[in-house]
Amino acid sequence: MSTSTPSHGMARRLAAQAAVEESSHPAGVSRTQAQTQAKLQVLIESRAIWCAIGGALIGVVLGFVVFAEHRPPLAGEESIQVYGSAVGGVTAALAFLLGFSLNARLANIWLGERPKIRQLMDTVALLVVHASIAVMVSLGLFRVFQEAFIGLTVDSIAGAVLLAIVGGISGYFSFNSGARITAFSLSTLLALFMASGVLVSMIFAENPFWWHVMFSELGTGQAGLTSFWTFNTTLVVSGTIITTLTAFITRDLEIWSEFITGLRAEKLEQRQAGQRRADGRLPWWARLRAAWTRHVSRPRIGMVRAVMISMGVSLAGVGLVPISLHHDIHVLFSAFFVLSFLVLLVGMPYVLPGFPRTFYLISYLSAAGVILAAALWQPIGYYNLTSLELIGAAVLFSWMVVFIRNIAALVAQLKGPVA
Structure with a gap:
């Protein structure tokens, strides 16, 4: 080759x-x-x-x-x-x-x-x-x-x-x-890899009723050696891939952030030009308003990076510490993954101001869907934990695809037509 x-x-x-x-x-x-x-x-x-x-x-x-x-x-x-x-x-x-x-x-x-x-x-x-x-x-x-x-x-x-x-x-x-x-192809690979790994774990599971408990049952010794290693390795590698995906996403976000921050600074300067006093200084209320505008409109790429890396580390931790090895630590990693994802969904308007409003809407709907799915598990008891995990995974990857496509569209908009 x-x-x-x-x-x-x-x-x-x-x-x-x-x-x-x-x-x-x-x-x-x-x-x-x-x-x-x-x-x-x-x-x-x-x-x-x-x-x-x-x-x-x-x-x-x-x-x-x-x-x-x-x-x-x-x-x-x-x-x-x-x-x-x-x-x-x-x-x-x-x-x-x-x-x-x-x-x-x-x-x-x-x-x-x-x-x-x-x-x-x-x-x-x-x-x-x-x-x-x-x-x-x-x-x-x-x-x-x-x-x-x-x-x-x-x-x-x-x-x-x-x-x-x-x-x-x-x-x-x-x-x-x-x-x-790219970020989009990497997210597709991640979804395909996780689905394939979990499917192979299901096929080789020695306990045919593992789904009566939860997906983590595939990562225990009772599921068989092949299922144990396939499931846990899939989670560890997928967690690492999420951190890699974070690097691609945040790089594109930084390109968009640099442009939109400069554009907003120009608009703010134009607005302040008509508010200056004779000595060239701004009134206190204009300075306060400008500071608030800069704070609210500033994209917080570092927060997105930190939350997504915490998601990747948490997912890898779920695979590194199977539930049969230490129940409490395994559950802690799982809960931290879900919490990080919810923080990212709910905090989108704050961490990335300037995105399309429809994207904020889909983020809130995704968060509501996860919370509703959790309520149907506990305390309602409509289905078991396996069903909740399936719904959560579907929401995660669906939202991730929409997120990446929105980033790609915003960056493409900056490049404009070929000169």
Whole structure:
């Protein structure tokens, strides 16, 4: 999955040129800048194809080696499912590393400017996410096809081709994901990863009635070793991904905040020009009003960052301390996660003034939905804790998608049309 030196040099030149053009046009997108970005995207696509070819070659070679002396089934022992999940996981991991490295060095350079420990944690977490998704998709698809074609086995050529398809698709999409990662794509990956991890935990749970208690029952020893490790690892990695997502969200918010703060300062200065006395000073009431306006209208990006990081840490804590290990600490982490989310929902008009009012409305409705869902659990007793957790997860990811799309729309509005 390597690329040639000339291509590497071209990528650096295009990235450097795009950075210069972006700094020269901070409030908009020039035609030259758009063309440079387009060339960089084409180059990324070319490298993704090379990753697909490399992944396919890995699959072909492994297929001819492991299937040389027997006809493998689609699923089960020594099957396409088993080796396909291995090929998909390894290929996805390698391709993601190449794509994410390109992203951090050439596109989102700020990713490589953070503390090394932060970069390492994010890279490992994202690598696990991409590899796990490839593994779980491969396991699920071949299981479904085996159920559809009961008793089907294939020869070594067909087996190698199937592994090549898995490796090629995994390499292509993982490289693209790493090279073009954004807040929106990261939130989608997070939702897909959590859903897949929890689903696998459910399938392998040895206690079929775990749902009579709550989702945390999947992370106990009674659920079985596979379910235990899958569920808790999913929570820990997802918590780390939320902190990574926070970095993308707050960076976009800072771009929007800088623009809107300057715009409001200009409007305030224009209004104060007509309120100044003959000596050039403002009356006390005008100064007080100006101070209040600055306080109310100032976006508080640091508060958003702190609350979202606390959500990520709390979710990771839920996985690190299973309920069977220490009930009270596990419940404390869970409660702190919910409390942080509610604070973010209710405090949106204060921490991010200037967002569309419809977004504030959806935030309040989401908070009301979570509180109502909790009341239906306790004290009403309409359903059990598992149902509450499902509703809470649905509200969380739905609101997160709306939040990120609103941020993207506001930032795109600042850039304006291509000049």
